[in-house]
Amino acid sequence: MIQAPQNYGMQQPATQVQTRKPSFAPSYNAVQINLDTPTLNAPPAMPYYPPVNMEPYKPQAPVPAQPEAPAQAPAQPTQVPPPVLDTTLPQQPQVQQPTEQPKVDIKQETNQGPQNLADEAFKGLSNPDFDVQALAMEDIAKKGLNNQADVIPYVQENIFDKLIDIMNVDSTKLAGPTDKQLEIRDKMAQNDKAIEDAVKAGQDPKSAKLPFALTPQEEEEGNKLSPMEQAERNKEYAMFTTAILQKTYADEVEKQSGTVVPLTELPGSRAIITTLKTSDNPDMAASAIDALRYVQRPEYKEDLTQLYTIAQNDSRQQVADAATEALASLNAPQEAQQNPQNAANQTA
Secondary structure, three states: OOOOHHHHOOOOHHHOOOOOOOOOOOEEOOEEOOOOOOOOOOOOOOOOOOOOOOOOOOOOOOOOOOOOOOOOOOOOOOOOOOOOOOOOOOOOOOOOOOOOOOOOOOOOOOOOOHHHHHHHHHHHHHOOOHHHHHHHHHHHHHHHHHOHHHHHHHOOHHHHHHHHHHHOOOHHHOOOOOHHHHHHHHHHHHHHHHHHHHHHOOOOHHHOOOOOOOOHHHHHHHHOOOHHHHHHHHHHHHHHHHHHHHHHHHHHHHHHHOOOOOHHHOOOHHHHHHHHHHOOOHHHHHHHHHHHHHHOOHHHHHHHHHHHHHHHOOOOHHHHHHHHHHHHHHOOOHHHHOOOHHHHHHHO
């Protein structure tokens, strides 16, 4: 655990970059991003106004009144002649044989508009199946790493809320791995160690003598994640996916208004910082540091220096090492800081 969590308090970066409340809410690809920034210590609020496609009002031309038709005199009754009966039998109509119509392969077009993509992602994040959640987050993250503009449709309040919900899941109430799984994993680890030693000795890893002979079924059981482990994995996914959307949000706000959103007012930043301060899982704390590294910029240097410095003294070596690397990258030349792929590789 990181000691003295009260020292994680953020300093208002407005002393470095002047923030202002813009008078407009620009729309990016039919998705509106709220530019209002709340106070420093208040929970981040970014009200989402769904895009509404409204047709412009077109006034209808007045319809000229039709002149009334002159009243006509009532028609005189006419004599109806008696009907003439035709006694001949009608001919049977010829039945035309139906011709076979050619088959037409109709391919339905799928609507992949910005809001449709966001709705699909929200559905995946809301799914109780942990694997479905993971796939939804992986899809967003891959798009953001390839092209930041591709994730603008996902910068919405409901998406951030779902990612924060995933980070805050109480995994202690979920079932963990069974004793049998733990036993198999221990054997798998010893087998991996034997292969690693063989490689270091310059031997063919396939010829390494394994201490345990495991069947494919046993290996499959050992590799299967328990619900608790799936939830923990998804927390790491959620933090990095949130970081990708945070960076997109901050960059778009600055592009449109010239305003730098403070670190603590980025949507989801409090959940990531809380994970760093309170998580008992060293992997989770290290992932929180990687997520913060992805969004780091010169305006956030003071706040991030506080976080990384305290985490550097963490008793867990994995967390301390991650904080040391993050602090070094923060103090590196600006060109090096602008390559967020480094943090992405570490998270992967």
